[in-house]
Amino acid sequence: MSTVTPGETAPRGDELTPVSARSLADLLAADERPARPGPFAASMAFGWRAMLKIKHVPEQLFDVTVLPVMLVLMFTHLFGGALAGSPREYIQYLLPGVMVMSVVMTTMYTGIAINNDIDKGVFDRFRTLPVWRPATVVGYLLGDVLRYSIASVVMLTAGLVIGFRPDGGAVGVVAGILLLIVFAFSFSWIGTMFGLLVRDEKTVMGASMTVIFPSNFLSDIFVDPATMPGWLRTLVDHNPITHVASAVRGLMDGHWPGAEVAWTLGWSAALVAVFGSLTVRLYNRK
Amino acid sequence: MADRPGVGAPPAGPAIEAVGLVKTFGADRAVDGVDLTVQAGTVYGVLGPNGAGKTTTVKMLATLLRPDGGQARIFGHDVVREADTVRGLVSLTGQYASLDEDLTGLENLVLLGRLTGLSKRSARERAGRMLEAFALVDAAGRQVKNYSGGMRRRLDIAASLLNTPALLFLDEPTTGLDPRSRNQVWDIVRAIVDLGTTVLLTTQYLDEADRLASRIAVIDKGRVIAEGTKGELKASVGSGSVHLRLRDPGQRAEAERVLALHLAAEVQLDVDPVALTARVGDAGGDRGAAERASRVLAELARRGITVDTFSLGQPSLDEVFLALTDRRAGAGGAPADVKEGAPA
Ligand SMILES: Nc1ncnc2c1ncn2[C@@H]1O[C@H](COP(=O)(O)OP(=O)(O)O)[C@@H](O)[C@H]1O
Ligand SMILES: [Mg+2]
Numbered sequence: 001m002s003t004v005t006p007g008e009t010a011p012r013g014d015e016l017t018p019v020s021a022r023s024l025a026d027l028l029a030a031d032e033r034p035a036r037p038g039p040f041a042a043s044m045a046f047g048w049r050a051m052l053k054i055k056h057v058p059e060q061l062f063d064v065t066v067l068p069v070m071l072v073l074m075f076t077h078l079f080g081g082a083l084a085g086s087p088r089e090y091i092q093y094l095l096p097g098v099m100v101m102s103v104v105m106t107t108m109y110t111g112i113a114i115n116n117d118i119d120k121g122v123f124d125r126f127r128t129l130p131v132w133r134p135a136t137v138v139g140y141l142l143g144d145v146l147r148y149s150i151a152s153v154v155m156l157t158a159g160l161v162i163g164f165r166p167d168g169g170a171v172g173v174v175a176g177i178l179l180l181i182v183f184a185f186s187f188s189w190i191g192t193m194f195g196l197l198v199r200d201e202k203t204v205m206g207a208s209m210t211v212i213f214p215s216n217f218l219s220d221i222f223v224d225p226a227t228m229p230g231w232l233r234t235l236v237d238h239n240p241i242t243h244v245a246s247a248v249r250g251l252m253d254g255h256w257p258g259a260e261v262a263w264t265l266g267w268s269a270a271l272v273a274v275f276g277s278l279t280v281r282l283y284n285r286k
Numbered sequence: 287m288a289d290r291p292g293v294g295a296p297p298a299g300p301a302i303e304a305v306g307l308v309k310t311f312g313a314d315r316a317v318d319g320v321d322l323t324v325q326a327g328t329v330y331g332v333l334g335p336n337g338a339g340k341t342t343t344v345k346m347l348a349t350l351l352r353p354d355g356g357q358a359r360i361f362g363h364d365v366v367r368e369a370d371t372v373r374g375l376v377s378l379t380g381q382y383a384s385l386d387e388d389l390t391g392l393e394n395l396v397l398l399g400r401l402t403g404l405s406k407r408s409a410r411e412r413a414g415r416m417l418e419a420f421a422l423v424d425a426a427g428r429q430v431k432n433y434s435g436g437m438r439r440r441l442d443i444a445a446s447l448l449n450t451p452a453l454l455f456l457d458e459p460t461t462g463l464d465p466r467s468r469n470q471v472w473d474i475v476r477a478i479v480d481l482g483t484t485v486l487l488t489t490q491y492l493d494e495a496d497r498l499a500s501r502i503a504v505i506d507k508g509r510v511i512a513e514g515t516k517g518e519l520k521a522s523v524g525s526g527s528v529h530l531r532l533r534d535p536g537q538r539a540e541a542e543r544v545l546a547l548h549l550a551a552e553v554q555l556d557v558d559p560v561a562l563t564a565r566v567g568d569a570g571g572d573r574g575a576a577e578r579a580s581r582v583l584a585e586l587a588r589r590g591i592t593v594d595t596f597s598l599g600q601p602s603l604d605e606v607f608l609a610l611t612d613r614r615a616g617a618g619g620a621p622a623d624v625k626e627g628a629p630a
Binding site: 013025027028037052128 | 349370371374380382384387388390400402419429437
């Protein structure tokens with residue numbers, strides 16, 4: 001507690017003054033003038049914030065733990081018998097795709113988190129700091145990378161339990177997950193743009209779902225496009241999610257899907273270039 | 287950062303110089319040509335009712351909103367062209383606490399410390415001392431969402447001081463606080479100013495501006511309708527009033543006649559059946575007012591009217607504010623030039 005010393009503002013009635021003017025003076029007089037943090041340091045600080053939020057609000061991990069496991073079990077048993085003869089066979093095809101779907105769905109939360117920050121006013125405080133401006137968003141995405149990793153590992157574990165046997169071994173699986181995380185990081189910028197663009201959280205969710213839902217289902221996640229009618233097949237083949245799912249599936253399956261990996265990385269770069277710069281522009285304009 | 291004005295040594299020249307600031311939202315001119323000059327090392331009050339444009343003005347000065355017209359300089363740096371430099375000099379404590387509710391008080395301060403360039407360890411150390419100075423040590427480990435309004439406000443101000451700003455904006459720092467927390471915030475503001483930091487404070491409370499600010503701008507509907515020191519503002523509506531309490535309510539009618547006769551002013555009968563209030567009139571300045579008041583007292587005594595308490599006060603800023611807004615409504619919005627009527 002602060003103590004009242006002569007020279008400080010006199011206490012009113014029986015209460016002590018809450019600020020100790022003397023210690024405040026010491027603090028403000030300290031001639032410690034650190035250099036402004038660079039873009040990397042600022043992003044890391046915001047990344048630390050994202051970790052703390054996960055620590056304090058662990059409920060938010062529901063959508064990267066319980067939900068993905070549900071999806072794996074549900075789709076495997078729902079479609080397994082009809083599409084591949086048995087759930088056990090189907091999961092060899094399905095699991096990498098469901099991982100892609102769950103992780104891509106999670107990207108929505110980045111936009112929601114940013115929208116919340118704007119609402120709560122903490123965003124304004126960050127914007128009056130003389131730091132590299134995209135750092136706030138990059139920090140969130142760093143926290144999200146952790147969430148994507150958790151989701152991937154949880155689903156992989158669930159898959160292994162019910163019979164997923166990747167021929168690519170540990171190397172293939174890790175490579176697949178890394179590629180997925182790179183893509184999800186890039187895809188998240190769509191959510192951040194919505195987070196800055198629209199007024200409230202529900203709209204962010206709606207807008208994100210409008211992008212995420214069709215792009216997941218109009219892909220090769222559930223069925224081989226070879227079974228689809230021509231026009232649909234063209235659409236599915238050009239969907240970036242198809243490239244990602246094929247690449248991840250290929251890596252986990254033990255062969256090197258060079259073209260699909262290249263498409264995935266190309267799409268990732270394009271998403272960052274377009275939605276990253278839109279996000280930064282919106283951020284500066286807010 | 288050699289050009290950074292430090293604490294304790296306010297740089298020469300004004301901290302804020304704004305000329306003709308305009309911000310429109312659609313057809314609504316939220317800020318409609320505001321001029322402000324704030325000298326370094328002072329507390330400047332921006333006083334105005336809800337919706338007057340205070341927050342919008344502050345946001346433009348703190349680089350959060352881009353002005354649609356006019357310009358503003360903070361310690362000589364343009365808020366649009368040199369926004370980054372300005373951000374290194376100012377801090378803003380917004381009208382609503384701008385903290386991360388999920389994080390603890392300590393974590394909020396450590397985060398902001400790191401963002402001003404401190405290492406994790408020095409950020410932690412500085413945050414700890416800041417919490418101590420603001421008597422928040424006990425709450426350091428609690429999430430901000432569990433803080434009371436007063437604690438939140440204190441943490442918010444602490445967060446704004448982490449980067450040792452040369453200019454601090456406090457947007458309605460006590461709105462919604464209980465009287466005790468309000469007093470605490472006032473103490474904090476005084477402590478900050480004693481250390482040389484310039485403060486621009488917005489408020490809806492005349493009382494608050496009266497206690498803290500040395501100069502005040504009164505704004506209404508996006509325009510500055512009066513500006514000056516407290517004394518100048520008060521002088522602009524004329525001198526003060528006498529307030530009397532009689533022993534016998536039965537004598538009030540007679541006392542009213544005496545006051546009306548000697549002060550040539552309208553006498554107001556208060557709700558309290560023994561109390562009356564009247565303007566003293568401003569001829570002859572303060573001394574003239576005192577003379578007239580004492581003549582009234584003598585006359586009352588001569589007539590055998592017993593006065594229990596008597597006070598002669600300057601007009602309150604409340605009266606000033608009402609007078610200014612009335613005058614403006616009548617005069618079609620011409621700013622009141624309060625300096626003319628000011629005593630030398
Ligand atoms: N973002 C905004 N969009 C539209 N109108 C706004 C916005 N911010 C403020 N206003 C309007 O501008 C006017 C001034 O608001 P504000 O600066 O918040 O006043 P004060 O802080 O004095 O209460 C009000 O009429 C308010 O409705
Ligand atoms: Mg306001």
